[in-house]
Amino acid sequence: MAGASSCSSSSSSDRTRIMMGVNESSLKGYPHASISSRGAFEWTLQKIVRNNTTGFKILLLHVQVPDEDGFNDVDSIFASPEDFREMKLRDKIRGLHLLEYFVGRCHQIGVPCEAWIKKGDPKEVICNEVKRAQPDLLVVGSRGLGPFQRVFVGTVSEFCVKHADCPVITIKRKADETPQDPVDD
Amino acid sequence: MAGASSCSSSSSSDRTRIMMGVNESSLKGYPHASISSRGAFEWTLQKIVRNNTTGFKILLLHVQVPDEDGFNDVDSIFASPEDFREMKLRDKIRGLHLLEYFVGRCHQIGVPCEAWIKKGDPKEVICNEVKRAQPDLLVVGSRGLGPFQRVFVGTVSEFCVKHADCPVITIKRKADETPQDPVDD
Numbered sequence: 001m002a003g004a005s006s007c008s009s010s011s012s013s014d015r016t017r018i019m020m021g022v023n024e025s026s027l028k029g030y031p032h033a034s035i036s037s038r039g040a041f042e043w044t045l046q047k048i049v050r051n052n053t054t055g056f057k058i059l060l061l062h063v064q065v066p067d068e069d070g071f072n073d074v075d076s077i078f079a080s081p082e083d084f085r086e087m088k089l090r091d092k093i094r095g096l097h098l099l100e101y102f103v104g105r106c107h108q109i110g111v112p113c114e115a116w117i118k119k120g121d122p123k124e125v126i127c128n129e130v131k132r133a134q135p136d137l138l139v140v141g142s143r144g145l146g147p148f149q150r151v152f153v154g155t156v157s158e159f160c161v162k163h164a165d166c167p168v169i170t171i172k173r174k175a176d177e178t179p180q181d182p183v184d185d
Numbered sequence: 186m187a188g189a190s191s192c193s194s195s196s197s198s199d200r201t202r203i204m205m206g207v208n209e210s211s212l213k214g215y216p217h218a219s220i221s222s223r224g225a226f227e228w229t230l231q232k233i234v235r236n237n238t239t240g241f242k243i244l245l246l247h248v249q250v251p252d253e254d255g256f257n258d259v260d261s262i263f264a265s266p267e268d269f270r271e272m273k274l275r276d277k278i279r280g281l282h283l284l285e286y287f288v289g290r291c292h293q294i295g296v297p298c299e300a301w302i303k304k305g306d307p308k309e310v311i312c313n314e315v316k317r318a319q320p321d322l323l324v325v326g327s328r329g330l331g332p333f334q335r336v337f338v339g340t341v342s343e344f345c346v347k348h349a350d351c352p353v354i355t356i357k358r359k360a361d362e363t364p365q366d367p368v369d370d
Contacts, residue, residue, distance in 0.1 A: 016233070043352060047201045047321045048201070048322075050240045051237075052235060052236075052237040055235045055237065137354070161343075167354050167356040167357070169322070169352050169353065169354045170346050172352070
């Protein structure tokens with residue numbers, strides 16, 4: 001006991017580093033944060049950080065899934081190398097716009113943050129970034145789907161709870177924020 | 186966005202109420218808190234509450250599992266009604282001793298708390314108590330067992346992440362705190 005409490009006071013000058021995976025809404029429109037990302041982020045500021053802005057730092061990670069059917073936006077599947085470059089640039093800009101929203105909110109509140117983009121399978125990338133950045137806590141939003149819906153869409157949050165090398169908060173989307181089709185977000 | 190941030194400031198005067206399920210160690214000896222309960226509790230104080238003791242309130246729930254083979258401690262299975270009463274009283278005293286440790290730590294740090302005991306299946310009781318007490322956050326310690334070990338011992342934390350009506354932090358036991366047999370705690 002004595003050990004635990006002395007350890008607690010010795011490191012209390014460091015900020016608690018909270019990593020959050022944030023993603024775009026699956027609903028159409030220019031890059032909006034998903035309902036569950038925005039909900040998890042605002043909840044964290046309100047319930048954990050509160051007015052203790054010197055005690056925390058937010059690490060914002062946006063994982064972009066490489067687009068397997070990335071031809072939605074181009075005219076033909078016989079795309080030129082320029083089309084690909086343009087698509088990649090467009091992805092990057094969308095990602096930056098998304099992060100800008102969260103970074104803006106952090107500045108507004110006065111809590112320091114870092115933000116970055118990675119490509120890959122979100123659940124794998126998030127767990128790898130936890131290993132690398134070593135946050136104290138990982139926050140993941142979840143659509144709170146039932147077992148039937150879960151089979152088809154998989155859940156990043158379940159994977160992270162099991163595999164991330166740090167404590168994980170799972171924040172389910174509120175019932176009154178659920179779109180008509182619960183797999184939307 | 187405006188809605189979310191005004192909502193956040195209007196309720197920021199209330200404390201964040203953190204509920205924690207705490208249990209006894211499965212290792213022998215007079216009621217000690219389990220490694221994962223103690224770890225989750227100290228982590229929460231250190232990383233979430235920090236020095237912001239006016240911002241939080243801790244709700245400590247200890248669930249006692251009705252002892253199906255409760256004759257370990259009595260001489261004969263032909264127990265008298267007095268034996269049963271005594272066993273129940275002994276359980277109650279053990280539970281109170283366990284909670285005393287956590288309540289003592291909260292007082293030491295200056296964070297307000299409430300503590301209570303319930304009987305039943307821990308995962309069900311915890312989720313029911315979340316419904317009733319409506320905390321902002323539930324903290325559950327986890328032994329971080331592999332899938333094979335999990336089949337036999339079940340996990341309270343997985344159930345709570347799925348079913349509790351509030352965000353849930355899962356805090357795995359640290360590797361260097363794992364006893365020889367990982368199902369011990």
